[in-house]
Amino acid sequence: MGLLDITDLTVEFPTRRRLFTAVDALNLKVNPGEIHGLVGESGAGKSTVGAAVMGLLDPPGRIAKGNIVFKNQLVDTSDGAVMHALRGRRISMIFQDPLTSLNPLLTIGDQLTETIRANLQVSASDADGRARELLDRVGIPDPDSRLNQYPHQFSGGMRQRVVIALALCSEPDVIIADEPTTALDVAIQAQILDLIRDVVDERKVGVILITHDMGVIANTTDRVTVMYRGKVVETGPTAKILSAPEHAYTQSLIAAVPRPHKKVHRFPRINYDGDDPDFAIEDLARDWPRYDNAPGKPLLSVRDLTKRFIEKRSLLPWGNRYFTAVDQLSFDIMPGEVLGLVGESGSGKSTVARMIAGLYKVDGGRVTFDGDLVSDLSNRKVQRAYRQEIQMIFQDPFSSLNPRMRVDQIVAEPLRHHRLLSGQDIPDRVGELLEQVGLGADARLKYPHEFSGGQRQRIAIARALATQPRFLICDEPTSALDVSIQAQILNILKDLQDHLGLTILFISHALPVVRQMCDRVAVMRRGQIVELADSEQLFTAPKHDYTKELLRLTPRTENMFEKPEA
Amino acid sequence: MVTYIFRRILQSILVLLVVGLVAFAMFTFIGDPIDNMLGQERTQEDIDRLRGVLGLDQPFVVQYVKFVISAMQGNFGVSYEQGRPVAQILAERAPATLELAAVSALFALSLGVVLGVYTAIHRKGFVANLVLTLSLIGVSLPTFLIGILLIYLFSVQLDWLPSFGRGETVDLGGWTTGFLTSSGMRALILPSITLGLYQMTLIMRLVRSEMMEVMRQDYIRFARARGLSERAITFRHALKNTMVPVITVTGLQLGSLIAFAIITETVFQWPGMGLLFINAIKFVDIPVMAAYLMLISVMFVGINLIVDLLYVSIDPRLRT
Numbered sequence: 001m002g003l004l005d006i007t008d009l010t011v012e013f014p015t016r017r018r019l020f021t022a023v024d025a026l027n028l029k030v031n032p033g034e035i036h037g038l039v040g041e042s043g044a045g046k047s048t049v050g051a052a053v054m055g056l057l058d059p060p061g062r063i064a065k066g067n068i069v070f071k072n073q074l075v076d077t078s079d080g081a082v083m084h085a086l087r088g089r090r091i092s093m094i095f096q097d098p099l100t101s102l103n104p105l106l107t108i109g110d111q112l113t114e115t116i117r118a119n120l121q122v123s124a125s126d127a128d129g130r131a132r133e134l135l136d137r138v139g140i141p142d143p144d145s146r147l148n149q150y151p152h153q154f155s156g157g158m159r160q161r162v163v164i165a166l167a168l169c170s171e172p173d174v175i176i177a178d179e180p181t182t183a184l185d186v187a188i189q190a191q192i193l194d195l196i197r198d199v200v201d202e203r204k205v206g207v208i209l210i211t212h213d214m215g216v217i218a219n220t221t222d223r224v225t226v227m228y229r230g231k232v233v234e235t236g237p238t239a240k241i242l243s244a245p246e247h248a249y250t251q252s253l254i255a256a257v258p259r260p261h262k263k264v265h266r267f268p269r270i271n272y273d274g275d276d277p278d279f280a281i282e283d284l285a286r287d288w289p290r291y292d293n294a295p296g297k298p299l300l301s302v303r304d305l306t307k308r309f310i311e312k313r314s315l316l317p318w319g320n321r322y323f324t325a326v327d328q329l330s331f332d333i334m335p336g337e338v339l340g341l342v343g344e345s346g347s348g349k350s351t352v353a354r355m356i357a358g359l360y361k362v363d364g365g366r367v368t369f370d371g372d373l374v375s376d377l378s379n380r381k382v383q384r385a386y387r388q389e390i391q392m393i394f395q396d397p398f399s400s401l402n403p404r405m406r407v408d409q410i411v412a413e414p415l416r417h418h419r420l421l422s423g424q425d426i427p428d429r430v431g432e433l434l435e436q437v438g439l440g441a442d443a444r445l446k447y448p449h450e451f452s453g454g455q456r457q458r459i460a461i462a463r464a465l466a467t468q469p470r471f472l473i474c475d476e477p478t479s480a481l482d483v484s485i486q487a488q489i490l491n492i493l494k495d496l497q498d499h500l501g502l503t504i505l506f507i508s509h510a511l512p513v514v515r516q517m518c519d520r521v522a523v524m525r526r527g528q529i530v531e532l533a534d535s536e537q538l539f540t541a542p543k544h545d546y547t548k549e550l551l552r553l554t555p556r557t558e559n560m561f562e563k564p565e566a
Numbered sequence: 567m568v569t570y571i572f573r574r575i576l577q578s579i580l581v582l583l584v585v586g587l588v589a590f591a592m593f594t595f596i597g598d599p600i601d602n603m604l605g606q607e608r609t610q611e612d613i614d615r616l617r618g619v620l621g622l623d624q625p626f627v628v629q630y631v632k633f634v635i636s637a638m639q640g641n642f643g644v645s646y647e648q649g650r651p652v653a654q655i656l657a658e659r660a661p662a663t664l665e666l667a668a669v670s671a672l673f674a675l676s677l678g679v680v681l682g683v684y685t686a687i688h689r690k691g692f693v694a695n696l697v698l699t700l701s702l703i704g705v706s707l708p709t710f711l712i713g714i715l716l717i718y719l720f721s722v723q724l725d726w727l728p729s730f731g732r733g734e735t736v737d738l739g740g741w742t743t744g745f746l747t748s749s750g751m752r753a754l755i756l757p758s759i760t761l762g763l764y765q766m767t768l769i770m771r772l773v774r775s776e777m778m779e780v781m782r783q784d785y786i787r788f789a790r791a792r793g794l795s796e797r798a799i800t801f802r803h804a805l806k807n808t809m810v811p812v813i814t815v816t817g818l819q820l821g822s823l824i825a826f827a828i829i830t831e832t833v834f835q836w837p838g839m840g841l842l843f844i845n846a847i848k849f850v851d852i853p854v855m856a857a858y859l860m861l862i863s864v865m866f867v868g869i870n871l872i873v874d875l876l877y878v879s880i881d882p883r884l885r886t
Binding site: 054084089095100102103104105107119166167170 | 783788791793795798806882
C-alpha cells in the first residue's frame with residue numbers, strides 16, 4: 001500500500017444544462033519519498049484532483065465515486081471534521097501563484113505562527129521558534145527580521161519559499177503542489193524544484209506535483225500520470241513515459257514541447273483530437289500591401305532608449321527617487337526580421353515593448369520607424385500613421401479583450417479607428433480575418449468568454465492584422481497558453497512572417513520558444529542588453545556569462561525524451 | 567510618511583480655501599440680508615451706512631479674504647440675526663449634531679459590518695436573504711419618511727420613545743451632552759436610526775460584496791488548505807482585507823452624516839447645527855452660513871485625512 005491511494009475517483013460538477021465530469025475514474029498512488037507528477041493541459045482536471053483530496057472542491061463540485069485511502073485508512077471526504085483534521089496537518093498544499101496565496105495584510109511571521117498553532121498544540125514562543133526554523137529550512141536568509149516583513153517585501157521566489165514553509169508547518173506526510181513554479185522565472189523555478197526535492201528526500205514526504213510543463217515533469221518527478229479531459233491516459237515511471245510513451249495523446253504532448261537544442265521549421269502540433277483548424281494564410285497574403293524597404297536599412301531603430309519609474313515620491317518633484325527600468329538600450333530590427341528579446345521578469349522587456357508601441361513616454365533616447373521619429377508622441381501626424389503600421393499582441397488573452405464587446409466589434413475597432421473601411425466592407429473584412437485565423441465567421445457574434453485561451457489569442461491576432469501592419473510586437477504571446485495551443489499560435493506567427501514579410505519583435509522568457517521563432521536574439525538584464533547575436537550562435541556559443549546561466553537553467557528535456565534512462 | 571501627511575495637509579488647506587470661495591460666490595445670489603435687518607421705516611441712508619459697516623458694498627472676493635483673515639484669528643464674525651458671535655452660537659449647537667452623528671455612525675458601522683459578514687457567509691440562507699430584502703426597502707424610502715414612520719410607530723402608537731428634542735442634557739463646561747441622562751439617551755435612538763439606516767445598508771452591502779470577493783481569493787483557499795479554522799479565516803484573513811474599501815466609503819459617509827443631518831434634525835426638532843443652518847438661509851445670515859460651511863468642510867477633509875492614514879496602517883503595501 002502507498003501513502004496515499006486514490007482509486008476510481010470521479011468528480012462531478014452539476015451545471016444547469018448537464019452534468020460535467022471533471023475527473024473520471026482516476027487511480028493514483030503516491031509512495032513516501034516519491035514525487036508523482038500529474039500532467040495535462042488546462043481543463044484536464046489535474047487541479048480538481050488536488051482539491052478533491054483536500055476536501056476543497058468549489059461548490060457545486062462533488063465526489064461522485066471513488067475512495068481516498070490515506071495511510072491505510074479510508075478518508076470520508078464528506079465529513080468536514082475529518083477533512084479539517086487532515087488539512088494542513090497530514091496533507092498540505094502549495095499553490096501556483098505565491099503573490100496571491102499569501103495574505104498581503106499579515107506579516108510572514110503571523111501567518112506562520114497562526115498555522116503552526118492551528119495544527120500543533122504549542123505555545124506562542126515555541127511557534128515563533130518553529131517559524132524561524134522553517135524559514136531557515138526553506139533557505140530564507142536572516143529569518144529573524146524576515147518574520148516581521150509582509151509578503152510584498154519578498155521576491156517571487158522567496159514568497160514561494162514562504163508558501164512551502166507554510167505547507168511544512170506541521171510535518172505533513174503528503175504535499176500537493178499545484179503548478180508550484182508556473183509563475184516563476186526559470187532560475188527561480190530550478191531553485192524551488194530543488195527545494196521540493198530536498199524536502200522529499202529528507203523527510204520521505206509523498207508529493208503530487210501538478211503541472212502542465214513537461215520540462216518540470218522530466219527534471220523532477222519519479223512517476224508520472226498523464227491526464228486528458230478528466231481521464232488518465234497513461235501512468236508509469238517518468239523516464240519510461242517520456243522516452244517511450246504508449247498512448248497517442250502522450251506522444252503528441254511530448255512532440256509539442258519546443259526543443260531548446262535544435263531548430264525546426266514548424267512546431268509539431270497536438271493532433272490527438274483533430275480539432276486544429278487550418279489557417280488560410282495564402283488568402284491573407286494575396287491583398288497584403290507590399291512595402292519597398294530600403295535594402296540594408298533597419299525598419300525600426302532604437303537608440304539610447306531609457307525609462308525611469310518613480311520609486312519613492314517626494315514632496316518636491318526633484319526630490320523623487322527613480323528606478324531605471326530600461327537603461328540606454330540600442331538595437332535595430334531589419335525588415336522581415338524576427339528579433340527575440342529574452343530575460344527574467346523585471347529585466348525591462350515589456351517596458352521596451354511599451355515604449356516602442358508608444359504606450360509609455362520615453363525618458364531618453366529615440367525610436368525611429370522607417371525614417372520617422374516615432375518616440376515623440378506629440379507629433380500627431382507621424383503617430384497616426386505609425387500606429388496603423390505597428391500592432392501588438394499581449395500575453396494574457398483573457399484580459400486583453402474587452403469582455404463587454406462582441407468579437408466582430410473587437411476586430412473591427414482598429415478598422416474604424418483608422419477609418420480604413422466603411423459600411424459593408426467592415427463586416428466583410430472582419431469575417432475574412434476571422435476565417436483566416438481559423439475561427440470561422442460564426443465567431444463574429446460571440447463574446448470573448450465563450451472562447452478558450454488559444455481561440456482568444458487568435459482573436460487578438462485577427463485584431464492585430466486588421467490594419468495590415470508592417471511591424472508586430474508580441475509580448476509573451478504564448479506564456480498563458482498550453483503547450484499544444486502554444487504550438488498553434490507560434491505556427492500562425494511563423495506563417496505570417498513567412499508569407500507577409502512581417503517584422504516581429506518577439507518577447508519571451510521561454511528560451512526554447514525564442515530559438516524556434518527568432519533570427520536574432522537580445523538578452524536583457526536589469527534594463528540593459530548583455531548579449532545580442534544571431535539566434536543559432538547565441539544558443540550554441542553564448543558569450544556572456546548571464547546567457548550561459550540562463551541556458552544552463554532551462555529544463556533539459558532532450559535527454560529525457562530521446563534516450564531512455566536505465 | 568511624514569512627507570505624505572504633510573502633502574495631504576497642504577492639499578486639505580487648498581480644498582478648504584476653494585470651498586470657502588465658492589460659498590462666498592453663492593452668497594451674493596441668495597438675497598440681501600439688509601432687507602431683514604432693518605425695519606419698514608428705513609431710509610436709503612441707513613441702508614448704505616449698514617452696508618458699509620458690514621462690508622457688503624465690497625466685491626465678494628474682498629469679503630472672502632477678510633473672512634479668511636479674521637477666521638484664522640478665531641473670529642467668525644457676528645450673526646446678523648442674533649447679534650451674537652457666530653463661534654459662540656455654533657459651539658452651543660455643535661454638540662447636539664456631533665453626538666447624533668457619532669451614534670448613527672456607530673450604529674451604521676457595527677450593524678453594517680456584522681450583517682455584511684453574516685449575509686456574505688450564509689449567502690443562500692433564509693435570514694440573510696430576508697435581511698437583504700428588508701435593507702433594500704430601507705434604502706428606497708427617503709429619510710424624512712422613515713423618521714415619520716418611526717415616530718408614528720414608537721412614539722404615537724407604542725409611546726416608548728420621545729418624538730422630538732434631545733431630552734435632558736448635562737452641561738460639561740461648554741459641551742452639552744445627552745449621553746448622561748436616560749431621557750437624553752432615549753431621545754437619541756429614533757433620530758440616529760433614521761440618520762444611520764441608509765449608511766448601514768450601504769456598509770452592509772459593501773461588506774457583503776467585498777467579503778464574497780475576498781473569499782474567492784487564493785490566500786483564503788490556501789488558509790483553508792493549511793488547516794486554519796473557519797473563524798480565523800473569516801475574521802482574521804477575510805474581514806481585514808475587506809476593510810480597505812469599507813473605510814473609504816465609511817469616511818465619506820461619516821462626513822455626509824454631519825452635513826445631511828439637516829433633514830433628520832428638522833423631522834425630530836433636534837437642536838443641532840442643521841436647524842441653525844436652515845434658519846440662517848431664511849435670514850440670509852452670511853456669517854453663520856459661512857462658518858457652518860467651513861466647519862463642515864473641515865470635518866470632511868479631516869475625516870478623509872484620517873481615512874488615508876488608516877489605509878496606511880491597515881495595508882502595509884502603502885508604507886513605502
